[in-house]
Amino acid sequence: MAKKQMNTRERFRAVMHFQEPDRLPFIEYVGIDPAAYLRWHEEGLPKIWDIAPFGPNNPTPTMYASHNLFVAGDYGMDYASYFGIEPVGVSFGEVLPIDLGPIPRFVGEVVEEDDRYRIIKDEGGGIQKVLRRTPSSYGMPMYIDFLVRDQEDWQRVKKRYDPYDARRYPLAWGTDELVKYYQRINRPVGLIITGFYAIGRHLMGTKNFSPIFYKDPMLAHDMMDFWADFLVESLRKGVETLKSSIDYIYWHEDMSHKGGPIISPKVFREFMLPGYKKVTDFLKSNGVDVINMDSDGDIRLLIPLWIEGGITGSGPLECTPGLDIRDLKREYPEVGWIGNIDKRALVKDKDAIKQEVDYKVPFMKEAGGCLPCVDHVVPPDVPFENYRFYCDYIKKFL
Amino acid sequence: MKEMLERICQSVVDLEIDKISSLVQEALAAGIHPYRIIVDGMSKGMEVVGQKFSAQEYFLSELLAAGEVMKEGMEVLAPLLEGAQMEPIGRVVLGTVRGDIHDIGKDIVKMLFTGARFEVFDLEVDVEARQFVEKVKETNAHILAMSALLTTTMDQMRLVIDELKQAGIRNKVKVLVGGAPITSEFGKEIGADFAAMDAPQGVQVAIRWMKEEKCG
Numbered sequence: 001m002a003k004k005q006m007n008t009r010e011r012f013r014a015v016m017h018f019q020e021p022d023r024l025p026f027i028e029y030v031g032i033d034p035a036a037y038l039r040w041h042e043e044g045l046p047k048i049w050d051i052a053p054f055g056p057n058n059p060t061p062t063m064y065a066s067h068n069l070f071v072a073g074d075y076g077m078d079y080a081s082y083f084g085i086e087p088v089g090v091s092f093g094e095v096l097p098i099d100l101g102p103i104p105r106f107v108g109e110v111v112e113e114d115d116r117y118r119i120i121k122d123e124g125g126g127i128q129k130v131l132r133r134t135p136s137s138y139g140m141p142m143y144i145d146f147l148v149r150d151q152e153d154w155q156r157v158k159k160r161y162d163p164y165d166a167r168r169y170p171l172a173w174g175t176d177e178l179v180k181y182y183q184r185i186n187r188p189v190g191l192i193i194t195g196f197y198a199i200g201r202h203l204m205g206t207k208n209f210s211p212i213f214y215k216d217p218m219l220a221h222d223m224m225d226f227w228a229d230f231l232v233e234s235l236r237k238g239v240e241t242l243k244s245s246i247d248y249i250y251w252h253e254d255m256s257h258k259g260g261p262i263i264s265p266k267v268f269r270e271f272m273l274p275g276y277k278k279v280t281d282f283l284k285s286n287g288v289d290v291i292n293m294d295s296d297g298d299i300r301l302l303i304p305l306w307i308e309g310g311i312t313g314s315g316p317l318e319c320t321p322g323l324d325i326r327d328l329k330r331e332y333p334e335v336g337w338i339g340n341i342d343k344r345a346l347v348k349d350k351d352a353i354k355q356e357v358d359y360k361v362p363f364m365k366e367a368g369g370c371l372p373c374v375d376h377v378v379p380p381d382v383p384f385e386n387y388r389f390y391c392d393y394i395k396k397f398l
Numbered sequence: 399m400k401e402m403l404e405r406i407c408q409s410v411v412d413l414e415i416d417k418i419s420s421l422v423q424e425a426l427a428a429g430i431h432p433y434r435i436i437v438d439g440m441s442k443g444m445e446v447v448g449q450k451f452s453a454q455e456y457f458l459s460e461l462l463a464a465g466e467v468m469k470e471g472m473e474v475l476a477p478l479l480e481g482a483q484m485e486p487i488g489r490v491v492l493g494t495v496r497g498d499i500h501d502i503g504k505d506i507v508k509m510l511f512t513g514a515r516f517e518v519f520d521l522e523v524d525v526e527a528r529q530f531v532e533k534v535k536e537t538n539a540h541i542l543a544m545s546a547l548l549t550t551t552m553d554q555m556r557l558v559i560d561e562l563k564q565a566g567i568r569n570k571v572k573v574l575v576g577g578a579p580i581t582s583e584f585g586k587e588i589g590a591d592f593a594a595m596d597a598p599q600g601v602q603v604a605i606r607w608m609k610e611e612k613c614g
Contacts, residue, residue, distance in 0.1 A: 211459055211460075
């Protein structure tokens with residue numbers, strides 16, 4: 001008997017709950033770099049939107065929720081249709097508009113600029129240097145200064161993170177119409193959470209925050225404890241209203257690099273694990289049971305701790321650090337895995353794409369609980385012809 | 399004296415940011431020369447930290463914390479070293495390639511090179527090929543270390559190596575490359591001497607080169 005045809009939401013839910021979907025969805029979980037579209041316009045992609053250079057580069061992580069709607073509207077949706085990409089993930093997916101950023105925002109402004117650079121105060125309060133004339137969101141800006149250097153700064157900044165501030169939700173929140181919308185749409189509903197390492201890095205910078213656990217453990221504990229309470233309380237209204245209509249959590253951390261975790265498992269256990277448990281217990285007690293970690297790099301040493309902390313899935317499983325879905329699935333069959341298609345194969349040629357897809361996608365489909373997609377944003381060095389070929393080829397195996 | 403230096407070394411390894419200043423002061427009061435405190439105390443500690451990082455006992459947070467310990471110790475020692483000749487073990491020109499403004503990895507490499515007593519000439523980020531080449535010539539550097547975070551900028555490293563060849567100084571300087579997209583294969587393909595998988599590995603290779611006098 002033919003399988004009942006599912007919509008993207010049903011398909012996504014089935015995979016993430018280790019049930020059988022009608023087929024796997026075709027997704028780009030992290031997205032496509034705007035600079036890739038610019039290149040592809042020159043190589044034959046119809047110009048659906050004017051791709052303008054990003055203003056202040058990279059939204060601060062805490063502002064993803066509100067920023068993301070802008071990205072999807074301006075850069076994503078129509079190109080997604082062109083390639084047949086289904087609406088899942090941080091760029092193309094439906095994301096709840098709950099604002100976890102500082103309120104009020106800081107006033108974003110250009111502090112200084114010349115022909116090549118622009119120094120910007122971003123709306124999250126940081127100072128960053130960006131290259132001008134680049135539409136790329138790929139990578140990060142160079143951060144020059146941060147909001148928090150010590151306890152005193154932290155106490156001041158905390159005041160902008162009032163979880164009960166009414167501005168965290170749209171005015172129409174809680175109306176029957178909006179609840180029905182999220183209950184009935186055929187796209188999975190995601191909720192982006194800024195994680196514990198991500199908020200520390202955002203407020204203090206990688207170089208200042210990473211050693212804080214040794215330099216000022218009291219400050220580190222205070223920040224982590226505060227963030228757990230902030231997340232639970234600011235999300236409470238949304239989570240308790242929508243419950244299992246929230247299909248997944250996109251838990252942004254980026255706490256690893258190519259060589260391994262940025263923070264040690266010991267630091268994670270002492271400073272972050274209690275907060276993870278608090279937030280994931282709250283989510284799960286409300287029926288939100290798909291909690292996906294977003295971290296680049298070599299994540300392997302942290303996976304057991306994430307599982308202990310209530311994380312149920314992870315992506316985009318970058319290949320450069322040596323992550324291979326076959327190994328991950330063997331070791332952690334209970335985790336939902338997303339990504340792991342090597343972007344370098346797309347850069348290379350059609351044979352490399354075939355080899356990568358042949359090796360991984362049938363395995364992922366057979367194993368269950370896996371969503372194959374490119375292992376981060378599709379970068380601008382992927383030729384249009386290659387990407388088009390990839391889209392057509394992978395769909396044969398989904 | 400030996401015990402005191404070992405204690406300072408251990409303090410770096412144990413990431414005792416709040417204790418190192420008083421230990422260094424005690425060592426100075428006991429008549430130990432600042433140079434010895436650095437070479438036989440703190441730098442040795444950093445070496446152990448690098449080894450622990452390679453063994454995945456320590457991670458980036460511990461590496462950066464060790465850098466903080468070094469900084470605290472050097473704040474006590476630096477004024478005493480002004481004007482004194484402290485022979486570096488080698489000279490390094492360092493920077494992130496053109497089109498790339500990522501500085502975190504580069505700064506960690508710089509911290510480790512400094513801790514290992516290299517003289518570092520940091521060209522910062524978005525560095526053009528000719529700037530690297532000119533600086534290598536100007537400083538007669540033993541090592542050129544380049545960083546890139548993006549697949550779209552890593553090819554700049556190839557340009558730099560080509561310019562070194564054109565300037566006739568390729569065989570006078572060792573080229574070390576690193577960064578998120580960099581693999582050993584890529585390093586070989588562009589003709590680098592070594593592609594480091596992480597910062598401590600790169601610095602350890604550089605130390606080995608200097609010991610084997612393979613540079614210059």
